Amino acid sequence: MRARAPTRPAGLGWLLIAAALAWLGLAILLPLASVFVEAFREGVPVFLAAFADPDAKAAIRLTLTVAVIAVPLNAIFGIAAAWAVTKFEFRGKTLLLSVIDLPFSMSPVISGLVWVLLFGANGWFGPWLEDLGIRVIFNVTGIVLATILVTLPFVARELIPLMQSQGTDEECAAITLGASGPRTFYLVTLPNISWALLYGVLLCNARAMGEFGAVSVVSGHIRGLTDTMPLHIEALYNDYQYASAFAVASLLAGLALVTLAAKSLLEWRFGGELARPTLPAGIK
């Protein structure tokens, strides 16, 4: 079997390329360009002022805090889940895999809603926790929980196909030679998956920092306290402070571009050590 190499386009080819590029331009490039144009529409001072605002600083700090908690937790979960699924045989594996994938097919709003149902004022555990003085909803804890739920599959989805294709031979060899379980993991498994892990973490982080729907349901929109960057953008936009809204948005768009560049670099440089994307496995 031999795949066909890309050819130099001729007449019809150029037409198809033009159509595809026009569509991508309209759907992808135009919105991206507009973010940066609108951000600077009222000049550089207004752009910079958007970040001097204490609420904006608080929002940036909160977004970073949430990502710093949620991403490592999901990375650890991703490794554990991939390890369990690929190195052991057990019943209910398919079910486990579908549960891991579940957050991808749920509306982000539902991912926020479920936490309100548990911990909100009328929630199952809400009143009880309130008596103990613990607030989850309209608080940072809720935002972290919602973000963890939304970004849960990213690392696991990246690692599982890769570890599946690598099999268990190397681990078995290490164990036979007398290495302990943890030692096998650090010296054999981890080096084998490090680039794929980085890839998954990258995508997980991009989503964690940009999540809007789930977080907006649990946050309560208290400015300077529970507004993350995307929520701060919404608040500014609804206040008709368009230039400031787009200034903060341009920061997130910049993050998306950096993520994309790093992702492409990983694919290009270490493509062989990543899971082959048979499906849009990374971000679904």
Place this chain on the structure above:
Amino acid sequence: MGFTVFYLSAIVLIPLAALVARPWEHGWNGFWETVLDPRVLAALRLSFGVAFAAAGVNVVMGVLVAWVLVRYDFPGRRLVDAAVDLPFALPTAVAGIALATIYAPHGWVGALVGPVGIKIAYTPLGIFIALVAVGLPFIVRAVQPVLQDFDAEVEEAALTLGAGPWQRASQVIVPAVTPAVITGFSLAFARAVGEYGSVIFIAGNMPMRSEIAPLLIVIKLQQFNYAGAASVGLAMLVLSFAALIVINMIQLAFARRGVR
């Protein structure tokens, strides 16, 4: 192993149990009254209908983009290839305000089509455009590997046997990519049904007309109507799983036909 199951239960299963249990607080009737409310029905119809249409358009444009990226060598191909993933990486709120601004009456595109009498922002058409932009990468990324691995010899055999370009496309290539197209379609559809951030800014959010189902959940929560919010959420979840199962069955039927 134990950690995996514990973490999944705490983060996914217990919260979902709440979603399944809460709608019945006001009994069986309470659930149906909420879901069959005309405003809720209109929102569900809008969310699912527009998501379906957007995924359908993306099938055509996504296959085109994947084809161009795999088959032709043109300057900037790698850059374009990387750019396809942008809707995945760009936060939905950012995409939302950008699209709303472009398609608003005085925006870059809105000002162009306005004089012709087309209104995009704050209508269902705006929702459609946002969902198309969000769903495009799913189809491209599903189809691309299949086209890449497509055996050139099969195509050459068809050429030698005298098949014209149209016949080669419809009888050799289409059957090969159809399963991948269906997979991409279902992913784009599932994402579009639940999409919130990129839609609410451009939608206008008029009840009965341009109000999507996820927004209705948010509204009900703001009124502290937990049972109502959970009812709409559960209805959305059940409907989208039903849709995905149907799509899966269609795909299975195709796979079986291919074997024969």
